[in-house]
Amino acid sequence: MTESINVSVQDPHSYSNINEIRTKHLSLDLEINFENKTMYGVARHQMSDSKANTAIFDINGQVIQKITIGKKGAEKEADFVIGKIDSDSILGQPLVVSIPRGTKYINIYYQTTDRCDALEWIEAENTASGKYPYLYSQGQAILTRTWIPLQDSPSNRFTYDATLHVPKGLMALMSAENPKYKSPKGIYHFEMNLPIPSYLIAITVGDISYKALDKQCGVYAESPMLNRAVKEFQDLPRMIDAAEMLYGPYAWGRYDVIVQHKSFPFGGMENPMLTFINPSIVAGDGSLVSVIAHELAHSWSGNLVTNESWNDFWLNEGFTVYIEHRIMEELYGKELSNTLCEIEHYELVQELKSIASSSHPEDSRLYLSLKGRNPDDGMTSVAYVKGAYFLKTLEATVGRKKMDGFVKDYFQYYKFKTIRTEIFHTFLNKKLLYPNNIEFNTDEWFYLEGLPLNSIAIKSKRLELMRDYADQTNRGDDIFAQVERYRWVKIKGKNKKRKESYMEQLDIKNFNTQEWQTYIRNLSLRIDTTHLDQIDQYAHFSEANDELKFEWFLLNIKKENRSIRSKLRVFLIETGRRKYILPLYRALCLNSKDKVWAKQVFNEAKGGYHSVSRNSISAVFD
Numbered sequence: 001m002t003e004s005i006n007v008s009v010q011d012p013h014s015y016s017n018i019n020e021i022r023t024k025h026l027s028l029d030l031e032i033n034f035e036n037k038t039m040y041g042v043a044r045h046q047m048s049d050s051k052a053n054t055a056i057f058d059i060n061g062q063v064i065q066k067i068t069i070g071k072k073g074a075e076k077e078a079d080f081v082i083g084k085i086d087s088d089s090i091l092g093q094p095l096v097v098s099i100p101r102g103t104k105y106i107n108i109y110y111q112t113t114d115r116c117d118a119l120e121w122i123e124a125e126n127t128a129s130g131k132y133p134y135l136y137s138q139g140q141a142i143l144t145r146t147w148i149p150l151q152d153s154p155s156n157r158f159t160y161d162a163t164l165h166v167p168k169g170l171m172a173l174m175s176a177e178n179p180k181y182k183s184p185k186g187i188y189h190f191e192m193n194l195p196i197p198s199y200l201i202a203i204t205v206g207d208i209s210y211k212a213l214d215k216q217c218g219v220y221a222e223s224p225m226l227n228r229a230v231k232e233f234q235d236l237p238r239m240i241d242a243a244e245m246l247y248g249p250y251a252w253g254r255y256d257v258i259v260q261h262k263s264f265p266f267g268g269m270e271n272p273m274l275t276f277i278n279p280s281i282v283a284g285d286g287s288l289v290s291v292i293a294h295e296l297a298h299s300w301s302g303n304l305v306t307n308e309s310w311n312d313f314w315l316n317e318g319f320t321v322y323i324e325h326r327i328m329e330e331l332y333g334k335e336l337s338n339t340l341c342e343i344e345h346y347e348l349v350q351e352l353k354s355i356a357s358s359s360h361p362e363d364s365r366l367y368l369s370l371k372g373r374n375p376d377d378g379m380t381s382v383a384y385v386k387g388a389y390f391l392k393t394l395e396a397t398v399g400r401k402k403m404d405g406f407v408k409d410y411f412q413y414y415k416f417k418t419i420r421t422e423i424f425h426t427f428l429n430k431k432l433l434y435p436n437n438i439e440f441n442t443d444e445w446f447y448l449e450g451l452p453l454n455s456i457a458i459k460s461k462r463l464e465l466m467r468d469y470a471d472q473t474n475r476g477d478d479i480f481a482q483v484e485r486y487r488w489v490k491i492k493g494k495n496k497k498r499k500e501s502y503m504e505q506l507d508i509k510n511f512n513t514q515e516w517q518t519y520i521r522n523l524s525l526r527i528d529t530t531h532l533d534q535i536d537q538y539a540h541f542s543e544a545n546d547e548l549k550f551e552w553f554l555l556n557i558k559k560e561n562r563s564i565r566s567k568l569r570v571f572l573i574e575t576g577r578r579k580y581i582l583p584l585y586r587a588l589c590l591n592s593k594d595k596v597w598a599k600q601v602f603n604e605a606k607g608g609y610h611s612v613s614r615n616s617i618s619a620v621f622d
């Protein structure tokens, strides 16, 4: 059946009629079947008081079996129609249920299919242990509707509970209070008693173990990864302390982290009580833990105070990057936080250039206009880094003390609510700018393209040194060559010293990931490929952590240095993180010979990518 339904008034990416009737509590009962990669069950919605005679939900890819009205056990079947799919099939379909006025309970019986893009089902042979299959979901931005029929708009918050039936031997986890041991029967019950937006409902099932970091937090992972991850994330309890000191109490009770399957498309996802983390973050030297600080920061910005629609995405991410840097500064000092900041600024400037010459130059505004487009288009460094620079520039203007007080008040005032840019603007004027007689070009930051001229500059001294090293390399010098140096040594039994020569070589370990990243980024494309190969022989960038591998491969692709192909191929197959693989495929496609090779690798690798990465990369080959 088809029917034409308009998108919601509040949210251009949902068909739901949340302004008339909305879910207050969701209760899931699902059977997870790995053999046919399907979930079967029921989503029971407890609705707000309303006089509406229809309730509209979002679905995308599920088969709806029946819909009933009434409490469990006293249910009556209801009529429903499924509306047309939008032309780009981004939004999915509206599910329109006819209900008598005052209906409290709507129960949707359904099953998922292979078109349910949130879910990644992984065969046993592709897991870390190789013994049991694995499943995880990625809900943001609008994929929760692909595994649960619901009103999929961040502007509605609701509580949920879930009962999951999974094969014996597997542990199930959700964005809720979680088990620490496997259930012998494979039945798990979850409660999330604080209201959250739909994109934060998340699930993972697999051969997972748990280890505590302290009373409040710990790490879940497949066994081969667990101890490494615990070591890598040992500073997490201190990060929580720092964030609470700055922005008030952590609201969610426990904070645990799960190291996800390698196909996970993002660095992390801030699912409440259970952050999902990409295994690439477990670098072995703690060099990428700012991602943990970032996901933790979302416990305030995003999860406690949520963007009302995806046009206001910067309110989630700009605040989160700002807080991430503050946490990093508290734990590791200003120099490291400045380093992160300068690196991200570089990425922002690159992205602003490419947005300015794209078909949507308006995407460089903080307040976005994504109606009719995939909300993932708004996931650029504009929301993250321009957003953070807005807050940093504001901080530099009003002073840190006032800024901290304001941000803390903001979270307190809007906790468990959703907010849009305009409302934030009013709050900012009333609480910070007017009382302190401060003029600030807020409109320019929110509603105009590009980076305003008053944006502050943050520089790291150590990165300056790395640019110097890059300059030397660009001039043809070998910075890794042994050099002869002299020192004075005492002559035995005498009061005299003599000059002694020794050989010294730059030690790779003296610089961190972000510093080498800056070195690679500043290498010129005029360097010949033999020199690049020599550098790699000493520095081993092509075998370093994923962040450095990525930078190294990108440079070598631009140089058309095909000696890296076998290592690059392995990286593209083994890594699912979109931040790395999408730019690499893009760079390969700029050259027709490399494009053919890249297509072959993609065909081999795509079965192992989550839909979020797979769909973005497919578009590169179109």
Ligand SMILES: [Zn+2]
Pocket: 294, 298, 317, 320
């Ligand atoms: Zn984030």
